[in-house]
Amino acid sequence: MERTGTWICCFVLWWRGAGAQIRYTIPEELKEGSVVGNVAKDLGLQISDVTGRKLRIASQSEKPFFTVDVGRGALVVNERIDREALCGQSAACILPLQIVVENPLQLHRLEIDVQDINDNAPQFLSQKSTLKIAESVTPVGARFPLESASDPDVGSNSLRSYMLNNNEWFRLDIKTLEDGRMVPELIVEKDLDREKQAIHNLVLTALDGGKPVKSGTSLIQVVVQDVNDNKPQFEKMKYETQLRENSEPGLHVLKLKATDLDDGVNGQLRYLFSAHTSDDVKKLFSINPDTSEITVAGKIDYELSKLYRFNVSARDKGTPELEGHCSVQITVIDENDNAPEVVLTSSPSPINENASVGTVVALININDMDSGENGKLSIKVTTGSPFELKPSFDNHYSLVTSALLDREKYSEYNVEIVASDAGSPRQTTSKIINVKILDVNDNPPVFSQPDYNVYVKENNAAGASLFTVSASDHDKDKNAMINYSILDTKFDHVPTSSYFYVNAENGTLYSMNSFDYEKTKLFQVVVQATDQGSPPLSSNVTVHVFILDQNDNVPAVIYPSTLMGSVSHQRMPRSAKAGHLVTKVTAVDADSGHNAYISYRLADATDSSLFSVNLYTGEVRTKRSVSEQDDSSQRLILEIKDNGEPVQSTTVTVEILLEEGLHEPVSDFRPKSSEAERKSTKLTFYLIISLAAVSVLSLLTFLILLIKCARNSRGSSSCCIRRGDSDGYKNPNRNLQIQLNTDGPIKYVEVLGGDMMSQSQSFGSYLSPMSEFSDFTLVKPCSTLDFKESLSVLDASLPDSAWTFESQQVRFFSSSLENPTTDLCCCAFLINAAWHIFSFIAIPPSTRTIYIFTKKSLNSLFSQGIYVTGKHSQCHVVNL
Structure with a gap:
């Protein structure tokens, strides 16, 4: 390099075809570390991109001749390049490189043109021959071919001429063959005389065209022999034939033919390779010395050599031996014996399942060592995978996505790449590329049920585990990790989270409080499941928490009232007969269902033979007529029990005074005594007068009530007519929950709601329990709604099991009366208007419950009395 000067001139050639391409031209034998070119700049990259985008060389030959200097972005020599070892005698020596730039993935093609330098001198195979x-028979001008020298260099540095040392017997002539090879020939200049000089030592020198010129020499010893004046002659000076590669050893290739005009041993020929035949030819071919038949001796490979040239000599057995020469050329025909090769230029990286169509997954290169049709390649992706191949340039392809991916269906793909050539028979190669799909948070959690029903007994322990909700997520890792929470909904203006708590990890629902069925029967808890993806996805489910009733309320006695003392006092005439109604005990239970089913029992009595109590109605009647021997004061202790488990009970004490002269009230529409007996005393007369006065007063009160109703509701048909925009009461947001229940033969409706107004006042009106038959006159409801028809449908469709419906808006209507007593009467009329459909019992407003019994089942119970409530002089009607 120092003798030839500094001639490292690197230039870059750009052209546009299938894509931009860079070519650098360098001389061979560059020192390690020599700069070939600034590849980063030529690719349009910044120095920071070299490291950040991982610029690297993807493919090289067997040795890494080049590397990238990441600090400068330069392509530098990594190992000494011997052009002759790489490309042999080829005129051009091109080293292809692929430069890969990642993030995003790009592939650039780079070519290195390695120029020859005169680093090899011509050499002869034999240093001495x-x-x-x-003698004598060899005429002047006879030609003898000499061994050709070889020079690995090409172009001007290759072999250019031969030179022979000065002598008077021989001269040198150069013969150029069709393929451009120069063959030196020795020409006899003078007649040879063995007796004068038997051996001539000649020096043959081969010269190349480099600067400076390099040379090689071979010593030729010419031995002058005695006369054998005819040498063998071949029919052809050059034999040509074709041979398929991979031919079997022993296969006939060619047969030569030579003749010798001499007789005897001087005309007997032997065939052999010339002295300068290479060892490679001798390994691949053999020649029969007697028949001149050339056969295959080794493995013929087109990819190693496409053409073989060698010389064959025909030598006689005379003295001296004479020989003739011919040239043999064997052209190898390519066979499709190499399968295509699939090379991954860049290994596939995992891709996200939401990758867009056309995303590059891997870079692929295919090649085939065969030529012609045998080297024409096609490539495809087997069906069944969402990938396809897009050509880049030459035999380079990009594996890209052809459809949207879904990791939940396929978490990875084994993509089979099949490459085929066009030979016959066709050669095929397949390669499996594993592509892993990365999860994206594209699936929200899914609960195992659309909603959940949980049943909890009232008075439960706070903090107890109620239920576990379960949700699953089709994603994986963090995207499938679920946290549970309760949405911030409210119940009675209190956050649901105040009543319940959910374990964030396993979805277990806990109660924060102890529940009371009489206050709340149903909670709706909205549980949210949220995954830990980015962004997080969530889904909700409603958990219906039903509170189950427990028998935790003792029956409450409504009548007889014990507000004035612990003992209720009743009077009864001594003239009472068997079956006389002494009093009636009425009690209610705040529980529901069977827990509220009440029975009455006579627990203790002064005389148990005199009184009996009805198990279901609570009516206390005489079992026999009162006798003179019976004590005038009778004490009864009545036990009231519910039907729950455990049984809850209470007692009420009734003090009954037996009095003489106390008239027995009418207990039946049938006459109980004769008219003479009722008029036997003055007391009867006073009672008649009192009754007439009370009746007149009641009639006047009723007339005044009608007049007031007419004044206050002009434009309406009656005081009871319903008005949607009543001035007496407006509350469109009032909610009322009506629950229909059944308990054996008893069917009832529970009306649940808050107090209508603050500071409510309760008024009570009783029908005398002393009368066996009490009822109001039936009047037709004056509402525009066919109340009878609605209730008839409701009664006919009442199920055997409890069911609940909720009205989003219930309007209450008021008669806006002033007199509480009259209001109560109005309420009684309104309630009694549907007497032919339902029987009603209204209990004090503190319980906020109205029990409605079907007349069929409790006719006898309701016939004995009714209890009605009113608030602030208003008569409340519920529109079912």
């Missing part, structure tokens, strides 16, 4: 020439 012997040439035998017969």
Whole structure:
């Protein structure tokens, strides 16, 4: 390099075809570390991109001749390049490189043109050779081919000429063959005389065209022999034939033919390779010395050599031996014996399942060592995978996505790449490329059920585990990790989270409080499941928490009232007969269902033979007529029990005074005594007068009530008519929950709601329990709604099991009366208007419950009395 000067001139050639391409031209034998070119700049990259985008050389030959200097972005020599070892005698020596730039993935093609330097001198295969020439018979001008020298260099540095040392017997002539090879020939200049000089030592020099010129020499010893004046002659000076590669050893290739005009042993020929035949030819071919038949001796490979040239000699057995020469050329025909090769230029990286169509997955290169049709390649992706191949340039392809991916269906793909050539028979190669799909948070959690029903007994322990909700997520890792929470909904203006708590990890629902069925029967808890993806996805489910009733309320006695003392006092005439109604005990239970089913029992009595109590109605009647021997004061202890488990009970004490002269009230529409007996005393007369006065007063009160109703509701048909925009009460947001229940033969409706107004006041009106039959006159409801028809449908469709419906808006209507007593009467009329459909019992407003019993099942119970409530002089009607 120092003798030839500094001639490292690197230039870059750009052209546009299938894509931009860079070519650098360098001389061979550059020192390690020599700069070839600034590849980063030529690719349009910044120095920071070299490291950040991982610029690297993807493919090289067997040795890494080049590397990238990441600090400068330069392509530098990594190992000494011997052009002759790489490309042999080829005129051009091109090293292809692929430069890969990642993030995003790009592939650039780079070519290195390695220029030859004169680093090899011509060489002869044999440094010394012997040439035998017969005396006298060899005419002047006879030609003898000499061994050709070889020079690995090409172009001007290759072999250019031969030179022979000065002598008077021989001269040198250069013969140029069709393929451009120069063959030196020795020409006899004078007649040879063995007796004068038997051996001639000649020096043959081969010269190349480099600067400076390099040379090689070979010593030729010419031995002058005695006369054998005819040498063998071949029919052809050059034999040509074709041979398929991979031919079997022993296969006939060619047969030569030579003749000798001499007789005897001087005319007997032997065939052999010339002295300068290479060892490679001798390994691949053999020649029969007697028949001149050339056969295959080794493995013929088109990819190693496409053409073989060698010389064959025909030598006689005379003295001296004479020989003739011919040239043999064997052209190898390519066979499709190499399968295509699939090379991954860049290994596939995992891709996200939401990658767009056309995303590059891997870079692929295919090649085939065969030529012609045998080297024409096609490539495809087997069906069944969402990938396809897009050509880049030459035999380079990009594996890209052809459809949207879904990791939940396929977490990875084994993509089979099949490459085929066009030979016959066709050669095929397949390669499996594993492509892993990365998860993206594209699936929200899914609960195992659309909603959940949980049943919890009232009075439960706070903090107890109620239920576990479960959700699953089709994603993986963090995208499938689920946290549970309760949405911030409210119940009675209190956050649901105040009542319940959910374990964020396993979805277990806990109660924060102890529940009371009489206050709340149903909670709706909205549980949210959220994954830990980015962004997080969530889904909700409603958990219906039903509170189950427990028998935790003792029956409450409504009548007889014990507000004035612990003992209720009743009076009864001594003239009472068997079956006389003494009093009626009425009790209610705040529980529901069977827990509220009440029974009555006579627990203790002064005289148990005199009284009995009805198990279901609570009516206390005489079992026999009162006798003179019975004590005037009778004490009864009545036990009231519910039907729950455990049984809850209470007692009420009734003090009954037996009095003489106390008239027995009418207990039946049938006459109980004769008219003479009722008029036997003055007391009867006073009672008649009192009754007439009370009746007149009641009639006047009723007339005044009608007049007031007419004044206050002009334009309406009656005081009871319903008005949607009543001035007496407006509350469109009031909610009322009506629950229909059944308990054996008893069917009832529970009306649940808050107090209508603050500071409510309760008024009570009783029908005398002393009368066996009490009822109001039936009047037709004066509402525009067919109340009878609605209730008839409701009664006919009442199920055997409890069911609940909720009205989003219930309007209450008021008669806006002033007199509480009259209001109560109005309420009684309104309630009694549907007497032919339902029987009603209204209990004090503190319980906020109205029990409605079907008349069929409790006719006898309701016939004995009714209890009605009113608030602030208003008569409340619920539109079912």
